[in-house]
Amino acid sequence: MGTMLQRSGLPAGMPPELFTLEHPDILENIHKSYIEAGSQIVYANTFGANAHKLAGCGHTVGEVISASVAAAMRATEGRVSVALDIGPIGEMLEPSGTLKFESAYELFREMLVAGEKAGAELIALETFTDLAELRIAVLAAKENTSLPIFATMSFEETGRTFTGALAECFAETVTGLGVDAIGVNCSLGPKHLMPIIRRIGAITPLPLIVKANAGLPDASDGHYSISAEEFAAEMSECAEIGVKFIGGCCGTDPAYIKALCDIMLTSKCASRTVSEKTRLCSITKLTTVDEVRVIGERINPTGKKRFQQALRENDFDYVLSQGVSQADAGADILDVNVGVPCLDEALLMAKCVNGLQATVDLPLQIDSNAPEAIAAGLRAFCGKAVVNSVNGEKEKLDKILPLAKKYGAAVVGLTMDEHGIPETAEERFEIAKRILSACESIGIPKRDVFIDCLTLTVSASPDSANETLKAVRMVKEKLGLHTVLGVSNISFGLPNRELINSAFLTLAMENGLDLPIINPNASSMTDAVSAFKLLRGFDPGCQSFVECFTNVMSTSPSASAAVGDILDAVSKGLKAEAKSITKDLLTTKTELEIINELLIPALDAVGERYERGEVFLPQLMRSADAACEAFEVLKSSILSKGGSSVSKGKIIVATVKGDIHDIGKNIVKTILANYGYQLIDLGRDVSPETVVKTAIREEVRLVGLSALMTTTLPAMAETVKAIRKSGHECKIMVGGAVLTGEYAEKIGADFYAKDAKKAVDIAKIVLG
Amino acid sequence: MEKRNISVDISEAYRYMGGIGAPDGSMRSELIGAAELIEKSALPRAVIKLCEIERDDFLSLKGTCLNLPGTSIEALLCDCPLCVIFCATVGNDIEALIRKWQIKDISFAAMLDSCASSAVEKLCDGIEAEVKGEYEAQGYCLTNRFSPGYGDLPICVQRDFCAALDTSRKIGVSVSDSGIMIPRKSVTAIIGLSKKPQKHFGTDCRDCELKGSCKFRENGVTCYGEII
Numbered sequence: 003m004g005t006m007l008q009r010s011g012l013p014a015g016m017p018p019e020l021f022t023l024e025h026p027d028i029l030e031n032i033h034k035s036y037i038e039a040g041s042q043i044v045y046a047n048t049f050g051a052n053a054h055k056l057a058g059c060g061h062t063v064g065e066v067i068s069a070s071v072a073a074a075m076r077a078t079e080g081r082v083s084v085a086l087d088i089g090p091i092g093e094m095l096e097p098s099g100t101l102k103f104e105s106a107y108e109l110f111r112e113m114l115v116a117g118e119k120a121g122a123e124l125i126a127l128e129t130f131t132d133l134a135e136l137r138i139a140v141l142a143a144k145e146n147t148s149l150p151i152f153a154t155m156s157f158e159e160t161g162r163t164f165t166g167a168l169a170e171c172f173a174e175t176v177t178g179l180g181v182d183a184i185g186v187n188c189s190l191g192p193k194h195l196m197p198i199i200r201r202i203g204a205i206t207p208l209p210l211i212v213k214a215n216a217g218l219p220d221a222s223d224g225h226y227s228i229s230a231e232e233f234a235a236e237m238s239e240c241a242e243i244g245v246k247f248i249g250g251c252c253g254t255d256p257a258y259i260k261a262l263c264d265i266m267l268t269s270k271c272a273s274r275t276v277s278e279k280t281r282l283c284s285i286t287k288l289t290t291v292d293e294v295r296v297i298g299e300r301i302n303p304t305g306k307k308r309f310q311q312a313l314r315e316n317d318f319d320y321v322l323s324q325g326v327s328q329a330d331a332g333a334d335i336l337d338v339n340v341g342v343p344c345l346d347e348a349l350l351m352a353k354c355v356n357g358l359q360a361t362v363d364l365p366l367q368i369d370s371n372a373p374e375a376i377a378a379g380l381r382a383f384c385g386k387a388v389v390n391s392v393n394g395e396k397e398k399l400d401k402i403l404p405l406a407k408k409y410g411a412a413v414v415g416l417t418m419d420e421h422g423i424p425e426t427a428e429e430r431f432e433i434a435k436r437i438l439s440a441c442e443s444i445g446i447p448k449r450d451v452f453i454d455c456l457t458l459t460v461s462a463s464p465d466s467a468n469e470t471l472k473a474v475r476m477v478k479e480k481l482g483l484h485t486v487l488g489v490s491n492i493s494f495g496l497p498n499r500e501l502i503n504s505a506f507l508t509l510a511m512e513n514g515l516d517l518p519i520i521n522p523n524a525s526s527m528t529d530a531v532s533a534f535k536l537l538r539g540f541d542p543g544c545q546s547f548v549e550c551f552t553n554v555m556s557t558s559p560s561a562s563a564a565v566g567d568i569l570d571a572v573s574k575g576l577k578a579e580a581k582s583i584t585k586d587l588l589t590t591k592t593e594l595e596i597i598n599e600l601l602i603p604a605l606d607a608v609g610e611r612y613e614r615g616e617v618f619l620p621q622l623m624r625s626a627d628a629a630c631e632a633f634e635v636l637k638s639s640i641l642s643k644g645g646s647s648v649s650k651g652k653i654i655v656a657t658v659k660g661d662i663h664d665i666g667k668n669i670v671k672t673i674l675a676n677y678g679y680q681l682i683d684l685g686r687d688v689s690p691e692t693v694v695k696t697a698i699r700e701e702v703r704l705v706g707l708s709a710l711m712t713t714t715l716p717a718m719a720e721t722v723k724a725i726r727k728s729g730h731e732c733k734i735m736v737g738g739a740v741l742t743g744e745y746a747e748k749i750g751a752d753f754y755a756k757d758a759k760k761a762v763d764i765a766k767i768v769l770g
Numbered sequence: 771m772e773k774r775n776i777s778v779d780i781s782e783a784y785r786y787m788g789g790i791g792a793p794d795g796s797m798r799s800e801l802i803g804a805a806e807l808i809e810k811s812a813l814p815r816a817v818i819k820l821c822e823i824e825r826d827d828f829l830s831l832k833g834t835c836l837n838l839p840g841t842s843i844e845a846l847l848c849d850c851p852l853c854v855i856f857c858a859t860v861g862n863d864i865e866a867l868i869r870k871w872q873i874k875d876i877s878f879a880a881m882l883d884s885c886a887s888s889a890v891e892k893l894c895d896g897i898e899a900e901v902k903g904e905y906e907a908q909g910y911c912l913t914n915r916f917s918p919g920y921g922d923l924p925i926c927v928q929r930d931f932c933a934a935l936d937t938s939r940k941i942g943v944s945v946s947d948s949g950i951m952i953p954r955k956s957v958t959a960i961i962g963l964s965k966k967p968q969k970h971f972g973t974d975c976r977d978c979e980l981k982g983s984c985k986f987r988e989n990g991v992t993c994y995g996e997i998i
Contacts, residue, residue: 015835015933094944094952098865131942156939164942165862188939221818286866322873361870575796575877619788620797623877660948665872665883672876712925713949756988757788 003047003087005255006032019051020059022070029070033077039256040263043247045087045126046074048117052109054091064116071120085126085152086117088139095135097360098165100662100687103382106135110142118147126152128187128213129251133167133175133285134384140179141381150182152247154211156189157198162286169198171283173205174386178410185211188251191218191228192236200243207276209246212237216253226253234261241269280449280484282335282365282412284385289334289365291484293540294511294531297367297519298333299488300324301354303342307641313342313350315647316682318357329362331522332550336362337390338379339369348378355382367414373401380409387411390486391454392440394419394433399440406441412450413441414486417473423456427472430455434477452517453477454486459494460502467492467506471513478514486517489527504530511538568596568632572604573611575624577631584632593636597648597678605629605676609759622759623669629676649680651769655706656693657686658717663710666738670706673758679765690717690724698730704768706761707751709738719749726750733768735761774814776860776893778805778885786884790991804881805888812886813861814893815941818901819934820854823847823962831855834934838960842921846913850962854901857937858893859956860886890955898961905963913962914970925949931958 007018010028022029033044047070050056053063067086074084091109093101114125125143130136136153143151153176161169169186176184184206186195192214199212214237217227228236233254240248248266250258280291289295301324303309312320325336336358340350347370355366359382368379369390376389389406392398393416406413415437417423417430424430434453441451455473458466474485487510493502504526507518511534520527536547568587571579587596608625611617640648655671657664664686671681682700684692697705705725709718718741722734735753736746737760746754755761780801784793793801821831829838829847836855838847847853864886871879898915905912919925929945935958937943943956951958962968975984975992986993 014833090938092938092944093946097869098862099944099946099952100948129939166866319873326870326873360866361873363866615790618790620784620793620877620881623880624797627875627877660946660950662946662950662952662954665868665876665880668872668876669880711948711950712919717948 003032003045003049005253006035007047009255017050017055017059019047019049019056019066019070020061022047022073023061023066026069026073029073030077033074035256036259037078037082039260041082041249041259043083043085043124043126043249044074044078045085046070046117046122047087048113049087049089049129050092052088052091052113054093054109063112064119067113067116068120071117071122075121083123084121085124086114086120086122086149087126087128088113088117089127089129090131090135094165095132095138096356096687098132098662100660103138106138107142110139111146114143114147118149122149124150124152124182126154128152128154130155131163131167132165133163133172136172137175137179137384140176140181144180152183152185152211153181154185154187154213157186157195158189159194161198161201166286168283168286168288169201170205170281170288171285171385173202174281174283174288175285175384175410177206177208178386180408180410181208183209183211183247185213185245185247187211187213187249188215191215191226192233192239196236196239196243199240199245203243203245203274204277205281207274210244210274211247211249212240212245213249213251214254215251216258219253230254230257230261233258234265237262238265238269241266241271244272244274246271278449280412282386282388284359284363284365287363287365291516294515294535295334295517296332296522296528296531297335297337297486297517298325298328298331298522299337299490299519300328300521300523301336301358302339302369304339308638310342311637311641311647313340313345315680318353319683321354322357322361325358325362325364328522329364332528333364333522335367335388335517336364337367337369337519339390341370341372341375347372347375351375351379352382355379359383359385368411373405376402377405380405380411383409388414388452390414391416392437393417394436399437403440403444403446406450407444407446412452413446414452414454415441416454417456417477423458425469427455427469427476430469430473431476431480434473434481434483438481438483448483452484452486453481454488457487457489457491457506460492460506461495467509471509474510474515475513478516484516485514486519487515488519490520500524500526503527507531508534568600569604569607572601572625572628572632573608575621575628577628580628581631581635584635588635588639593640593645593648596632596636601629601632602677605673605762609762612759619757623672626669626673626676626758630672633676647680648678650678651704651765652680652682652700652702653704653706653765653769654682654684654693654697654700654702656684656688656708656721658707658709658714658721659687659689660717661709661711661714662686663708663738666710667706667708670708670737670755670758670761673762674706674765677762677765679769688721690721693721694724694728694730697725697732698728703732704765705732705734706755707734707736709736710740712740715740715745715749722750733764735764737761774816774893774896776809776812776814776889776896778808778888779892780805780885780888782888782891783881783884785986785991785993786887787880788989790989800878801881801885804878805885807867808860808864808882808885808889811861811863811867812889813863814858814889815861816856816858816893816897817935817937817940818854818856818897820852821934823850823853831934834930836927836930836934838923838927840922840924843916843923843960846916846921847960847962849964849966849968850913852910852963854905854961854963855931855935855958856894856897856901857932857935857941857943857951857956857958858890858897859941859943859951859953860890860893861955862942862953864955865953886955890957894957894959898959901961909965910963911966911968913964913968915959915961917957917959928958931960 051066095101282289367388391414417433460467492506493499535541612622733752735755736751737755743754753764918928
């Protein structure tokens, strides 16, 4: 279409979709020429007809789409199908950009509804490079229309898109959402797309699509490299792969389609076989459950005061750090549970899932008793997740299985029901059967049903370990399902719990446990998994085992703990030392004594050296890091004694609306936190209303705003104005690369914080 | 669009972090570690285009909707019938890497961020050298490399630069509503081509819009490492 529009005189810079309004006849003729060449589906000229791209053009989405679909329908006269063509919005979604899920959804919804109303017969979502964005478009299509959905993405030769999405992850995720055909379009010529469509075809049973470019464009004149005949010849491999829908993208015209039709008339589309393996994925990582895979259990507030406090205070960095450390320790999947009484679990779940998928690349297991929280987690997660959990209760199955089905997730079924946990393996097996049948009847494939036979405390009932192990074996052997087990419950109430846990884990794996839920940071557990994999032949050449035990990874340089004083550790930025010295100090001093008498003076000393120009920002930050380690020790210590958190006053920090730079803000946050202030980090791209609302609700007396671009300074001014207008009494400090003292004054801020040290001085003045 | 190599300049990265002079022992070794991670995770890509310059009330590039307002760009391109525009990026994977390290270790994340800034700068240097080689051979003299935000060329023209180069489709660079390029470590620039010798103003603060508020100058250095 683009090629033809340019030839028909589309002016430079004009959105192609508007061309239809001016020249519907030209559009109609272009479609006709494709139909004459042999096209069986024509795409209406609607690719970029979203409200974002059409803003300011004087036409509505509805107008443009109905004119474009109508032009296509006039050309087809019912002979071939008309597709509503939808491409990327043209703005990046969070976390790379600032576009929100809901805004993207609304932009797509508007196009989809208009397209269906105008008479389009199918939806073609194409040229996407961000899997999260494509996923939103699919959800919007499924939830607002009843049309079939074709979904294609544009890959580089590596099989990844510009944003990093992996071909296999695209296939697994979008297949799970229940579209009608998937594949590739644009970016490369047929020859280079074939290996990628083979990879996608190995994952999905859905019909495949290939719409290739006419080779590669010449860098100087933009002309594509291969002729219609060469294009058709290269595309003929599609028949052998079993691709059902073929076509042309950039650089092709009706002659290419004609050549394609000529060559394809004589070839037969091969049938395909797809592997039946269980796969989970994030956007960038595919995890196949064909050997033991570790599910990390640490993101769970149950019985953890520090974790509960973090959730109550919206301290997501703490939650995310639990995810990062488990990923580094070798977890394959992360369980996410954020259930704390009196907090909005669904909201927290979505926030945590979003934070985690921006920071680690592992698939997630959404763990909750509340269907709303499961729904929120599944909706936010881009990839193939696991739902933890359902059980044999009909009500649970009825509520939760449709969610798993809708979002294409795997599901954990606990072998219990309204009568509790049965004692015998046989009874648990019966419940597993019931769960499997409920899953299959709703369309969740057997490979995506995992059974948890439940670990009971062995000290309470001596035979319980045997029954659990027996049930695991039965489920594995007789039902052929993957099994999940939370392991550590076994040793409750016993001394040397780690020993019992790792021994039970090994026994369970030998009986068929695939997916142990454990603490991957406990080396006895991950070691047991490594040893099991080696002994059972899952580690060819013992490679992973040898790597794991000879290469101690050291990515973050930190000195070994040695004796010294805290002042020295902080001033030199030695994290491990700061941590161990603080632990020692707790035997002789209280937490507050350590903070006020040692940590803060140590930081002040570094701050003074910074001001004198003896050390620079990098060294100041290193010191703050070391102090931060010490602080974490103290916080945990206070909470373990039942105390409340340390707070010398609350400070909001935020990067203003439209701005996505947050390292500077985060440095300031770290340093302020070390002085005992409670930081409320609202993140980046924060609207003035959010800042105002939070300041009022949390009774905050100091607000710090950051902006890094000249283009986002007006948003800072607006935020200051909104705070003043609300009447909430607080001081405002502002900072960021392009800011000046004069500008800070001009927009009505109280302070200009030129760096983190200055921010501390300001906090001391305002909050003491 | 071929694969390009990048390298990080450790001293430059240290300067971007607010350091002055050469980083010492442990700081230096950490920065080297950060630079290696960036070099490994970078997916350098660029799109380059030769354009004819049209002159009306202000400069514009033929066949695009890119207008170049301001006196600085006019002075730069005064002898030039042609120019090369380009956009370069070190890719999106670096963003995920920096996000992860912000959780693990904020100082190291800041080092990664600075190393990534240096990497994209070095990528642009490489492209400039390439353009120079190609067009000097054809008898052209090149002006300095000039980016939106320099002099009085507003940063908001970045959006039209990206549209003219079709960066979203070709190298995965888009521009947010507030004019920020995503991935963040991306640069757009223009180089004029003339048959007359071009005066090079060197790297100099005189034409810089930020000279009044520059954090580097406040610390007694320039962003390109000269002691004032």
